[in-house]
Amino acid sequence: MKRLYPDIGCYASGYLQTQDDIALYYELSGNPEGIPVLYIHGGPGAGLSPDYRRFFDGNRYRIIAFEQRGCGRSKPFGSTTNNTTQDTLSDITALRRHLGIERWILFGGSWGATLALLSAIEAPQTVLGLILRGVFLARQEDRDWFLGPDGGGAQLFPEYYEQFVAGIAAPVTPARICQWYQQQFDLPNEAQRLSALKRWYVWEERLSRLSLPPGTGDFTTHYPLPLVTCLAKLECHYLLNDCFLAENYILDNIHKISHLPGTIVHGRYDVICKARAAWQLHKAWQASNLFIVADAGHTTSEIGVALKLCRATRDMSRYVGETS
Template structure:
């Protein structure tokens, strides 16, 4: 365990060894005696953003986060071996036990929202509350919304979709696109491999917000190779295997978490994750609150999304403290 910034109290990082060859980077910060909360990043493959802690009051929360298999500072980087949803769910419980946490709040966005829901269904006794952003349910229609020729992205951004699918033989489908990109990512030719990684990354970047800052979401822009590699390879890997989850598993098993309080934050114009998914989840999950942000897409960098998440974490802490008393 490496301790940093001792002047502000609790901030530590370390590595969690798994039963396989993976070694997972994790961090703790905030109040060691506070309400434990697990931050689950998206992607798969995105890693931890530098400012993820901004959603939590460090005076009240013990903030835990880790980088999932194959991405960020976890090792081996970019590895797809023993990298499935079931592996990640085991990692979540392994980390909780390693930190001697009986139960916590789980907080996740996009793919992190999928993991938050699945981990709560896996071990409901270990979850006090759930906060979600940009719900992704892993269904065929959710994957198609992101990648297929009739999906939200292709419909709203046809000129960018043409760049994304260039060279892929028809007939196009989500599975065909994933299989083609998977082959490109394994190309020995570095130029072709990096070109494919960048095209996948830029497609995701282009869809992430209503309005992108200048220089982002452009195929000619420069992006870190490491981030392009982990995001593209792992997203494609998981989508190729239908997220390693049975079709409609989450909605079909919502009764497992019906007693757990939750908040769902979703941008009205989210082109990566369907707003319908958040609404369908809320309708079946009676203990949830749905907040559709009217002027936002998918990203936490959009002001309305960020504000809603800060409020959600504040209100969750208040609710659970009142429940204790």
């Protein structure tokens, strides 16, 4: 009788201790003998959502997920010390070796898509394929799109943008926004600090979907403080430091993974990560397929995006099975 591996819950979890005393939380789900796939969450700072496994067939996949430095259950919580892009890429390598995996599929959305691309570029021989959602290439133009006065959010939601940048001296730029918020996050006054954290978090929430559910992006809505703190602090930290990457690094090095199969899913009306970035990536990446979802924004909670991702994991599992 065929054994079934449900795609809910995990069969193992633990902590991976790094050489610089970071404890990274990770968990394993699905079929222990299945195709290894690493789920890389976004943010920076978002942590693992409770339903991230829904994109995978638990019979076909060995689902691996971890919470990045400073995120969720990893320790220390909310810390920006020793927290750079290269640190996270080293963590991905350490996790792969710890689990004894030679090659795996990389699945990431938003900042997770950035990390998936960087990890593949760094070690293409360890990658079977990539599935990406809401591509963020971490260039100046991508940061401008999210935070700048001429970006997608500022142009489509000017009243929200005015609230987001209130108190920041002109001229308002992404760098000045990040500098101001980082100063607010370090204030000794708890009320001011928490207000700034929520302002950053609410800005992203308001941009996240084409159609917001009631209460989403509302300052009166209660959001879990750990999530608000982690996302705001780490996202600001990375954007302030240009994501610790040289300008246009991904497209300049995409030839290193031109042979790897990839699926890119992007919402047409994504005002956090611009659709043009997904198009540019697809044009430069020979073995990629691009699916623009017509009635979607940034998140996986939008049904068109979720459906394309489920189909992508199904098709990738078939492709890997045929070529292995």
